[in-house]
Amino acid sequence: MLSRIAESLFWIGRYIERADNTARLLDVHLNVLLEDPWVDEPSANASLLTVMNVPCDGGASRAQVLETLAFDPQQLSSIAGALMAARENARRAREVISTEVWECLNTTRMDLRRWNGRTARPHEFFVWVRERAAVTRGLASATTSRDDVWNFLELGRSLERADMIARLLMTRSLEGTAGPDWTTLLRTCSAHEAYLRTVRALVTEERAAEFLLVDRHFPRSIAYNLSMAEQFLTNIEGEERSRTLAGRAQLALGRARTNLEYSPVREVLDDLASQMQSVQRACATASDLIRDRYFLPDATVVWSQEAL
Helix, strand or coil: CCHHHHHHHHHHHHHHHHHHHHHHHHHHHHHHHHHCCCCCHHHHHHHHHHHCCCCCCCCCCHHHHHHHHHHCCCCCCCHHHHHHHHHHHHHHCCCCCCHHHHHHHHHHHHHHHHHCCCCCCHHHHHHHHHHHHHHHHHHHHHHCCCCHHHHHHHHHHHHHHHHHHHHHHHHHHCCCCCCCCHHHHHHHCCCHHHHHHHHCCCCCHHHHHHHHHHCCCCCCCHHHHHHHHHHHHHHHHCCCCCCCHHHHHHHHHHHHHHHHHCCCHHHHHHCHHHHHHHHHHHHHHHHHHHHHHHHCCCCCCCCCCCCC
16 A cells, blocks of 8 residues: 555544544533533633643633634644545545545535534534544445555544543643533543443442543543554554564553553542543654654655766
């Protein structure tokens, strides 16, 4: 597979997942602002932008947060920017993705126009984004052979989901607000019913955190997605990878996963922001190593005129 095709597939997976989880994160953030009468809204908004790695000087308004993280087509961290970038990468990888996936992403890109500036009822926009992301993933799953096309798509999706769930959990410690409760976080991750079936107990802080952090069967837990990213790297690279860049990426992901799995949940909760930043750093390190291994040429060939 050409490196440019692999890179486009990797980023399609990441951008679709980014749009989905950003919609979830913004939805829960706006609900907290509405329900908490004591919230310091400018501080909470600025803190959320910081969590999303968006520069912010001082406080921020609700409209600024929505414009930056939802509707700005120039920001790759925004929903609109991520969906547009996913469609552009699909155009570059058109020869290997199915017609159904291409048409879905193209339709999503065109439908974005009707949401420009509609901040009065953002919940409807977030629901639409989540539905379009689910349709795209479903079509990709139903129409893609389980070869390297699938491996790169899912590798990007797994890395992005682990990173974004970590950011979502960081909203528990936003400045100016007490943050969403654990039942809200479970519902935001579409995990509440799965939690009740698995744990068979009322929602408590430690049980809910353990479920979202390290459950090995729920597809939105951080440990599950780090493990899947490791597996997709194995599928791409093979077993002999200890000295390769892919092996180093797998090592970074494995360290982050085992740190969560073998640390007492109470210790993780007591230092939740720092622990989630460690997960984000591991994902960023792995992404950089994957880029260097698969997406960049080993050397640039420079042609010079033959001497006469």
